[in-house]
Amino acid sequence: xxxxxxxxxxxxxxxxxxAVLCCKTAQAAGESTIGPIAILLSDSESAYITPxxxxxxxxxxxxxxxxxxxxxxxxxxLKKNLFAARPSLIFALGAKAAFVAKLWTEExxxxxxxxxxxxxxxxxxxxxGQKNITGIAMETPPxxxxxxxxxxxxxxxxxxxxxxxxxxxxxxxxxxxxxKMLGLELIPLPIDQSQNFSWAYKQLLPTIDSFWVLNxxxxxxxxxxDWLKTRCIKDRILxxxxxxxxAKLGLLLSVNPDYNxxxxxxxxxxxxxxxRGQKPVEIGVxxxxxxxxxxxxxxxxxxxxxxxxxxxATATAVIE
Amino acid sequence: xxxISISVFxxxxxxxxxxxxxxxxxxxxxQSNLDQLKKEVSRFLIAAELPISFQPFAKLRDFEREIQKKxxxxxxxxxxYLQIHRRELGLQPLLKPLRNGSNTYTKILLVPEHSNLTLxxxxxxxxxxxxxxxxxxQLLADILLQxxxxxxxxxxxxxxxxxxxxxxxxxxxxxxxxxxxxxxxNKIGGINPHIKKSLQPVAESLxxxxxxxxxxxxSVSKMQQDKLVHALxxxxxxxxxxxxxxxxxxWKTYTD
Numbered sequence: 001x002x003x004x005x006x007x008x009x010x011x012x013x014x015x016x017x018x019a020v021l022c023c024k025t026a027q028a029a030g031e032s033t034i035g036p037i038a039i040l041l042s043d044s045e046s047a048y049i050t051p052x053x054x055x056x057x058x059x060x061x062x063x064x065x066x067x068x069x070x071x072x073x074x075x076x077x078l079k080k081n082l083f084a085a086r087p088s089l090i091f092a093l094g095a096k097a098a099f100v101a102k103l104w105t106e107e108x109x110x111x112x113x114x115x116x117x118x119x120x121x122x123x124x125x126x127x128x129g130q131k132n133i134t135g136i137a138m139e140t141p142p143x144x145x146x147x148x149x150x151x152x153x154x155x156x157x158x159x160x161x162x163x164x165x166x167x168x169x170x171x172x173x174x175x176x177x178x179x180k181m182l183g184l185e186l187i188p189l190p191i192d193q194s195q196n197f198s199w200a201y202k203q204l205l206p207t208i209d210s211f212w213v214l215n216x217x218x219x220x221x222x223x224x225x226d227w228l229k230t231r232c233i234k235d236r237i238l239x240x241x242x243x244x245x246x247a248k249l250g251l252l253l254s255v256n257p258d259y260n261x262x263x264x265x266x267x268x269x270x271x272x273x274x275x276r277g278q279k280p281v282e283i284g285v286x287x288x289x290x291x292x293x294x295x296x297x298x299x300x301x302x303x304x305x306x307x308x309x310x311x312x313a314t315a316t317a318v319i320e
Numbered sequence: 321x322x323x324i325s326i327s328v329f330x331x332x333x334x335x336x337x338x339x340x341x342x343x344x345x346x347x348x349x350x351q352s353n354l355d356q357l358k359k360e361v362s363r364f365l366i367a368a369e370l371p372i373s374f375q376p377f378a379k380l381r382d383f384e385r386e387i388q389k390k391x392x393x394x395x396x397x398x399x400x401y402l403q404i405h406r407r408e409l410g411l412q413p414l415l416k417p418l419r420n421g422s423n424t425y426t427k428i429l430l431v432p433e434h435s436n437l438t439l440x441x442x443x444x445x446x447x448x449x450x451x452x453x454x455x456x457x458q459l460l461a462d463i464l465l466q467x468x469x470x471x472x473x474x475x476x477x478x479x480x481x482x483x484x485x486x487x488x489x490x491x492x493x494x495x496x497x498x499x500x501x502x503x504x505x506n507k508i509g510g511i512n513p514h515i516k517k518s519l520q521p522v523a524e525s526l527x528x529x530x531x532x533x534x535x536x537x538x539s540v541s542k543m544q545q546d547k548l549v550h551a552l553x554x555x556x557x558x559x560x561x562x563x564x565x566x567x568x569x570x571w572k573t574y575t576d
Contacts, residue, residue, distance in 0.1 A: 057381050058479075143492040151512045178492070182514050260379060261481050264451075272476040276444065289448065289489045290481045293352070310511045314484045316352050316378075 034274050036062040038087035040101055042094025043070040051116060051263035055091055058267025061274070063091075072100050079104055089270055093117045095124060102126055102133055112273050112280045116262050121285060122170055134269065134280035136262055139215075141287035142171070143178035145240060145255045148293055149210060150182070152253060152311050153238045158185045160208035162200045164218035165190050171214070186212075197224040198231075205235060213241040213251065225249050229299070236303040247294040247319060252305070254294045258316075261290030292316050340393035340540055342548075344376040345383040346531050347450035348398065348425075348501045351565050352482050354378060360565050364558035368551035378481055380451055393540035394548060399529040400453045410537035414549055417530050417568035419503075424527035427463070428505050430490060430498045430519045437496060439464065439523040445496035446476040448486035460499075463525040484508055491515050503567065532574055549573075 037059060041048055044067060056063050066082050068074060082090075082104075090113045092101040098115035105111050106129075115126060115135035126133050149156055159179060163172050172188050179186035187207055189200045197219060204211070211232065213220065225241075229250030232239040239251040247254035265288065272278040295315040300307050312318065342365075344357070351357055354376040361374040372394065377383035386392075387409070395411070402411055416423050429447075431437040437445065452459050457473040478495055480486045483504035490498040491514065502524070509516035533552070535545050552559055552571050563569065 054379075054381060141492060141494070144488050147488050147491060147512065147514065150514055151508075154511070154513055181492070258481055258485075264379075264479050264481075268478040272446070272478070276474060276476045278444070278446075278476050287489075287492075287494055289478065289485050289494065291485055291488070308511050310350075310507050313351050313353065314508070314511075317355055318353055 034061060035086045035088040036064055037270065038082050038085065038090045039063055039065045040082070040090055040092045040097040041065065041067045042092075042096035042098075043068065045094065045117075047259070048093045048117060050260055051093060051266065054260070054263025055267045055270070056263075058264050059270050061088070061270075068096055068100060070096070072096070083108075087111060088274055089114065091116070091266055091270065095119070095121075098126055098135065099124060102130060105132055106130065112270075114266050114269055114273075114280075116266050127284065131279070131281040134273075134283040135285045136265055136269075137285050137287050138257060139171075139288070140242065140255050140257050140291060141178065142175035143182065144287065144291055145212065145242065146175075146179055146182055146184055148255045148291070148314075149212075149238065149240050149253065150184070151314060152295070152307060153210060153305070156184070156210040156238060158187055158208045159210050159212050160201075160204035161186060161188045161212045161214060162197060162204070162219050163188055163190055163214050163216050164192060166192070167218060168214055168216045175212075191218060194218050194221050194224060197221075198227055201228065201231065205237075208237070210238040210240065213239060213246055215242045225251075233299065233302045236305075238303070238305065244292065244294050247296045247299075250296065250299055252296050252299045252303070256292050256294075257288035258290030258292045259288075262288060265289055294319065339371050339373040340544065341390060342372045342374045342394040342396075343383060343386060343392045344374065344396045345380060345401070346376075346396060346398065346566075347378075347380070347481070348427075348483065348504070348531075350483075350501075350504050350507055350567055352484065357565050360558075360561050364551070364556075364562045367556060367558040368547075368554075370547060370551060372548065380453075391536050391539050393535055393544065395534045395536070396531055397534060398452075398531045400455075400459055402532060402534060404453055404455070411534045412537050412545075413532045413534045413574035414545060415533040415552060415571040416574045417532070417563075417566060418570050418572055419530070419568050421569075422527075423530050423572070425530060426502045426527055427499055427525040428502050428521045429464070429523040429525075430487070430500065430505065431496065431522050432490065432493065433518050433520045435520070437522065442497060443474045444476060446478055447497045447499055448478050448480050448489040448495040449499035450481070450483060450486065451479045463528060464523060487515055487519070491518050530568075533571070 039052055064085055066078055090101045090111060092098045092113055092115045095118045098118050101113045105113055109130055109132040111132060113133045117138060119138050121135060121137055176186045187204060189204055191197060191200050240253040241247060241251045243256050244254055293315045294317045296319045298319060357376050358374055365372045365374060405411060429439060483500040486498040486500050487508055489495045
């Protein structure tokens with residue numbers, strides 16, 4: 001009787017140990033099904049180095065870097081090699097890599113793609129027809145610029161902007177929505193030639209209390225900016241630009257993406273997709289969340305604008 | 321013999337002080353202008369006649385890479401970093417800052433106004449926040465521990481370099497929630513009415529210990545440690561300006 005009890009107890013212990021072993025194996029198998037991440041570069045652009053390094057450091061998965069070297073045809077075996085590694089996700093940097101990643105995953109939409117470092121991503125229709133694509137826009141969302149403007153000038157309500165329909169229509173639509181969401185009014189005026197910029201500015205001036213300079217090739221010329229910085233001071237109006245150069249050239253404020261953060265942001269997105277079940281189609285294209293805010297104090301002094309010390313502390317750089 | 325004596329007397333000291341590195345990493349700080357911080361701290365160090373070179377870092381990765389390259393003498397680091405790396409790096413806490421008499425701060429969980437999101441139903445929602453290290457999910461669970469079953473590891477965290485970016489992301493509805501320090505929420509909300517109006521706090525963390533000034537064992541002598549500590553606790557225009565940049569009132573000797 002006692003021997004029988006011992007046998008049953010031993011059997012129970014063995015079964016219990018087997019059950020634990022099975023659970024651990026299943027758990028390990030689940031974790032190991034997250035395959036390596038493929039990092040696909042358009043070429044050897046030095047601007048990709050930091051985002052790639054930060055992405056690799058942030059994801060904590062195995063990664064392999066592939067390089068198109070400027071052309072989809074430069075290495076005929078690249079696609080085969082990439083898919084042979086069974087990637088769980090593709091991080092594509094640059095327009096070519098993003099385009100190729102979309103193309104290659106058309107029949108493999110189980111593989112998510114995150115793109116980054118693509119100027120004017122809307123031109124390429126990356127999201128059309130596929131649900132596995134998400135990305136980070138290279139431009140600071142207009143809403144971020146307007147919010148920063150109101151951080152420095154809370155009384156600003158009407159923002160003027162000059163643009164060309166050819167290059168910036170879509171962006172202006174997005175900006176108008178963003179302004180509305182923030183309780184501001186965007187007052188846009190289109191031009192089709194650079195030399196009409198000064199005329200357009202004078203038309204807008206009576207109706208605005210701040211002015212936003214777009215990175216539009218018709219608008220953003222050295223002549224126009226040179227002219228504008230003088231007028232912003234003369235008219236005592238807060239002018240904000242989308243690039244660091246705008247503030248360096250004399251505008252009061254610029255808000256542009258913190259490119260050093262793009263890799264980290266992509267890593268967060270990759271982990272959310274692979275570990276937290278988020279779908280690329282739920283994300284769409286995110287704006288670059290890190291911002292680089294440059295304030296020109298000298299310009300502020302010239303327009304008699306007193307900058308709140310707490311607002312100034314939000315700037316990542318200041319021109320004295 | 322006379323020549324030898326003279327040359328020995330005038331021989332440069334083998335242990336002449338070269339600059340000691342002082343690294344700073346403080347993602348929860350309100351101060352985003354690290355160039356300005358570097359200028360002010362350098363001014364303080366020069367005024368105190370300390371051969372210390374100050375370098376702030378915005379990114380954890382850059383900070384850790386430089387530590388690997390050359391071990392600094394001093395660090396100003398978040399408490400989570402101290403707890404994780406204390407033994408491995410031989411970190412020796414020297415001073416802790418105080419603000420309004422306290423060595424702690426809290427972080428606030430914010431969601432859009434009129435949102436029905438709470439701490440409980442944030443599962444699978446995106447949360448923007450500054451990095452809290454490799455164990456951030458566990459740390460989140462610990463400091464927001466109000467109900468043991470909150471699954472903070474199912475939050476979809478998006479790291480931002482600074483709280484201002486996290487608040488902007490939420491104000492623009494790019495994320496579902498933001499987790500920022502109480503100090504930054506009050507300051508930024510105070511200067512931007514839209515941010516203040518469009519967001520609502522729904523939870524507050526347990527107190528978090530503020531960053532501390534540490535040295536690395538073996539990197540600096542006790543005398544060098546004491547010199548810096550003394551200079552920081554001495555009330556001069558430069559040391560006060562340094563404290564203002566960190567938004568602290570005073571320093572206190574670190575005790576565990």
